[in-house]
Each structure stands twice: as structure tokens, then as C-alpha cells.
Amino acid sequence: MGNLCCCLSPKKEKKKLSKRFSNSTSHHSQSGGIISSSSNRWNRIRNPSKREKIEDAHIQERAIAAAILFKQQQQQQQQNGGGGGGGGGGGGAIPFDRSTSLRHSASSRKQPLPRSSSTRARSSTDPLLQPYHPDVNVDDLETNHFVLVHGGGFGAWCWYKTMTLLTEAGFKVDAIDLTGAGVNSFVTDSVTSLSQYVNPLTNFIEKLEDNEKVILVAHDFGGACISYVMELFPLKVAKAIFIAAAMLTSGQSTLDMFSQQADPEGLMPQAQIFIYANGNDHAPTAIELNKSLLKDLLFNQSPTKDVALASVSMRPIPFAPVLEKLSLTDKNHGSVRKFYIETTEDNAMPLSLQQSMISANPPEQVYRLKGADHSPFFSKPQALHKLLVEISRVPQFSQLVHDHLVKA
Numbered sequence: 261m262g263n264l265c266c267c268l269s270p271k272k273e274k275k276k277l278s279k280r281f282s283n284s285t286s287h288h289s290q291s292g293g294i295i296s297s298s299s300n301r302w303n304r305i306r307n308p309s310k311r312e313k314i315e316d317a318h319i320q321e322r323a324i325a326a327a328i329l330f331k332q333q334q335q336q337q338q339q340n341g342g343g344g345g346g347g348g349g350g351g352g353a354i355p356f357d358r359s360t361s362l363r364h365s366a367s368s369r370k371q372p373l374p375r376s377s378s379t380r381a382r383s384s385t386d387p388l389l390q391p392y393h394p395d396v397n398v399d400d401l402e403t404n405h406f407v408l409v410h411g412g413g414f415g416a417w418c419w420y421k422t423m424t425l426l427t428e429a430g431f432k433v434d435a436i437d438l439t440g441a442g443v444n445s446f447v448t449d450s451v452t453s454l455s456q457y458v459n460p461l462t463n464f465i466e467k468l469e470d471n472e473k474v475i476l477v478a479h480d481f482g483g484a485c486i487s488y489v490m491e492l493f494p495l496k497v498a499k500a501i502f503i504a505a506a507m508l509t510s511g512q513s514t515l516d517m518f519s520q521q522a523d524p525e526g527l528m529p530q531a532q533i534f535i536y537a538n539g540n541d542h543a544p545t546a547i548e549l550n551k552s553l554l555k556d557l558l559f560n561q562s563p564t565k566d567v568a569l570a571s572v573s574m575r576p577i578p579f580a581p582v583l584e585k586l587s588l589t590d591k592n593h594g595s596v597r598k599f600y601i602e603t604t605e606d607n608a609m610p611l612s613l614q615q616s617m618i619s620a621n622p623p624e625q626v627y628r629l630k631g632a633d634h635s636p637f638f639s640k641p642q643a644l645h646k647l648l649v650e651i652s653r654v655p656q657f658s659q660l661v662h663d664h665l666v667k668a
Contacts, residue, residue, distance in 0.1 A: 398430040401652055403473040403498045408435040409461060411480020411505070412577035413549060415442020417569070418479075421641035422648070429649060436461050438485065440578055449537035449545040451578035454586075458485045465493045473498040475652060478505045480609070480634070481577065484514045487586055491593040500596050501651055503644070504603040504634055507617045510588035514581075518609075520616060527557045527607055535576055546576035561605050561631060562638035570635075598623035599651050601636070601644070608634040625654070 398404035406426055408419045416435035426433045439457045440448035451457050468474065476497055478486040483505030490497050506514045523529075531553040534544040549557070551571050559567045588594070600623045602614050618626055627647050632640040 398652075402656060403475060404430070404652070405432040405472070405474045406434070406648065406652075407461075407464065407474045407476050408433065409476060409478045409482035409486055410435070410438065410441060411478075411482045412547075412582075413441075413574045414479070414570075415444075415573060415575070417442060417573050418635065419637055422637050422645060425641065425645040426648065429645075431649075431652070434464070436464055438482075441575055442573075448576045448578050449535060451546075452580045454484070454488055454581040454584040457578055457581040458488050461485060461489055462492060465489055465496050468496055472496070475499045475501065475648075477501045477503065477648065479503045479637070480505055481514055481582070483507050484581070484586065487588060487593060490596045491586075491588050494592040494595050497596045499599060499651060499654070501599045501601065501648065502623070503601045503636060504606055504609050504614060504632075505600075507598070507600060507621050507623070508586050508588075509621050510593075511585055513583055513585045515583055516585070517617060518613070520613070527553060531557050534579075544579045546579055547582075548576040549574065557608050558634045559638060560607055561633035561640075562635055566635075566638040570638075597654075599654075600626045601647055602626065602628045603632040603634060603636055604628060604630050605632060605639075606634045625651075627651075 408416070408422065410416060410418055416437045419435045423433045423435060437444040437460060439459055440446045440451050444460065455462075465474070473496055476486040476489065476499070478501070483502045486497075486500055486502075487506075487508055490500055506517055508514065508517055531550045533548040533550055535546040535548060536542065537545040554571055554574070555562075555567050559570065598621075600614070600618055602611060602618075603609070604611055606614070627650075629636050629640050629643055629647070632643070636644045
């Protein structure tokens with residue numbers, strides 16, 4: 261969610277804009293004739309756009325590639341003695357194996373085929389999600405159940421890559437939409453407390469079996485949310501993982517933490533738009549982020565498709581929970597094992613701020629994702645996945661003592 265220190269001195273106010281229609285945009289003239297917009301459409305039909313030409317070229321490339329492969333199959337079958345039986349039972353008909361569209365025969369290696377859309381080089385910032393199978397039996401872990409908690413403005417949708425990779429690795433995974441976030445139907449402006457905001461997560465944890473534990477994973481403002489849950493249900497949380505997240509101490513609010521290293525000229529103050537659902541003479545009810553600045557602020561290393569997903573999926577951040585100070589005890593919150601994952605290319609929560617939180621509230625271990633922006637589930641999904649699996653395998657202290665005694 262980033263540096264929220266400027267929250268109390270709002271610069272922008274979100275206003276509802278009324279839609280106005282000009283008579284000049286009518287599709288018909290006074291005489292009933294069709295105006296020039298129709299001729300423009302006809303011109304576009306007669307003159308294909310650059311995109312259409314590119315698509316036609318790609319179709320032509322794939323057709324040429326298929327024809328070449330089909331010809332090569334015919335020649336190979338004739339060389340193997342399978343091409344001379346045109347009169348016996350349809351032996352001359354050679355079915356085209358669609359699965360060979362990416363294969364290259366030995367005779368064609370010197371003449372590379374035109375690339376089809378399926379073989380184009382992919383962006384280095386959007387690697388294919390190759391399954392990662394760790395050398396461990398997930399059933400032998402203290403828990404194999406991850407619960408993913410999104411940050412401010414995000415929703416469960418942001419974890420789609422992480423959920424895919426963890427599920428394929430054999431883990432049980434749940435992603436929660438907090439109140440007024442994601443597909444949760446509650447109106448964001450009506451969220452008045454942190455407990456109300458975190459309610460979907462507390463309900464989920466409360467319904468776990470008596471001996472069941474989970475690994476809580478939080479991003480951004482979700483860090484404050486899982487700290488609240490750790491205080492309530494310490495025996496239900498095996499580990500807590502903070503990913504570029506607010507890791508607070510008792511008596512702090514998220515606003516307090518982010519205000520420590522506020523940059524009035526930074527991207528976050530520029531991106532914040534305050535919503536006053538109760539009127540301008542009252543405190544803001546929510547914060548929205550300027551969509552034109554989302555990429556630079558949150559997704560500066562992320563694939564374009566994920567930026568597009570976020571731009572149509574993000575919702576305002578309720579303001580009241582950001583102001584609420586946490587009450588945490590060593591007995592409850594302090595008994596849960598904490599791990600922190602730093603993001604080095606983070607424009608919303610600079611590395612210096614992350615390290616400040618780590619120094620004030622040291623976790624058990626600190627990991628670093630090089631080249632990750634504020635949203636590593638988009639920019640570094642594979643590397644993040646491997647760290648989550650690695651943390652899940654960190655044994656309990658009692659297990660370490662037992663293993664040491666056995667070896668001795």
C-alpha cells in the first residue's frame with residue numbers, strides 16, 4: 261500500500277462525473293442522411309488496420325509452416341516405403357499429426373521454419389509457470405496448508421500464479437477476499453474498523469479443525485491483518501510470512517509505520533485519491549490509487565497482462581483500518597514464527613522501509629527477492645513460490661533439537 265503519510269493532508273478528491281452527450285455526435289444529419297462517421301467505417305473496412313495486417317501475416321506463416329511439415333511427412337513416408345500404396349485400402353492418405361507443429365525433422369534444421377505465434381519468444385518478466393516439485397513429502401510437514409492474504413486494494417485474484425504453483429506442488433491453498441475487497445460485496449466506504457475488514461479471515465481461521473494449523477502469507481497492508489489474526493489465534497498459525505508487508509509492533513498503526521519514511525515527492529502521494537463518502541467535512545472513508553500510475557508504483561517489473569488485470573480488479577482501500585493501532589502481546593502474537601521476504605525494486609514500499617520494520621520487529625529469517633517489484637506474485641512468481649516452499653520446510657525448534665540429539 262506504500263507510504264501513506266500524506267493520507268491526513270488530502271490533495272485530491274474523487275468526484276462523480278455526470279455523463280453529457282452533445283448533439284454534435286448524432287449519427288444522422290437533419291436531412292436524414294448518414295454523416296461522415298459511416299464513411300469512416302467503410303474506409304476502415306476497405307483499408308485493413310496495421311493490426312489486421314499483422315494477424316493476416318501470422319495466419320499465412322502458420323499455413324506455410326503446416327504445408328512444409330506436411331510435405332516433409334510425405335517425403336519421409338515415401339523414403340520408408342509407406343508412400344507407394346495409393347491403391348490399397350487408402351494407404352496413400354497421410355493423416356496430418358497436429359502435435360508435430362513444433363517439431364523439426366533432421367533434414368529441415370538447416371532451414372528454420374517461420375515462427376508461429378506459439379513459438380514466439382516470451383517476455384523475460386513473464387516466465388512460463390513451470391511446476392516446481394520440491395524433494396519433500398508435503399504430508400510430513402507441520403502443515404501443508406497456505407492461506408494467502410492480499411494487500412490494500414488487491415484481492416484474492418492477485419495470487420492466481422502462486423495458487424497454481426503451490427497446488428501443483430501438492431499444497432493446500434486458500435486465498436481470502438477481505439471485507440470490501442476482491443469479489444466481496446461489502447461497500448468499501450462502510451468499513452469502519454480493522455476487525456471488520458479482517459472478518460472474512462478470522463471466520464476462516466475460526467472454522468479450522470482443533471489441531472489444524474496454517475501458514476499465513478501476507479502482502480502489503482495484509483501484514484497488519486495477519487498480525488491481528490496471530491494475536492487472536494496463535495495456536496492455529498504455524499508460520500507467518502510477510503511479503504513486502506506491514507510488520508508492525510504493538511501500539512503501531514499501518515499509517516504510523518509508513519509515515520516513518522515518507523517522501524512527499526514520491527509516487528504514492530501522487531497516486532492517492534481520497535474518497536469522502538460522508539462529506540468533505542469528515543475524514544476520508546477510502547483511498548483509491550490513480551490507475552495511470554499503477555504500473556510505476558506497484559508493477560514496474562510485472563508483465564503487461566497482469567497490470568491490465570490489476571487495473572480492472574483493484575478496489576479502494578478502506579481508510580479506518582489503516583489508522584487503527586494494533587494491540588499485540590508476546591504470549592500470543594509473539595509466539596508465532598515470522599519470516600520476511602524483501603522486494604528490491606519496490607516503488608511502493610522501498611527496501612529501506614522494509615529493513616526498518618525488520619530491525620524494529622526481527623523475524624526468524626529474512627529472504628530477498630532480487631528484481632521483484634511491490635507485486636512479486638506477478639513479477640517473480642517462480643522465485644516467490646520457491647521461497648514459500650522453502651519456508652514451509654523450515655522445521656520446528658523442537659524438531660531441530662530432536663534431530664541434533666539423534667545425531668549425537
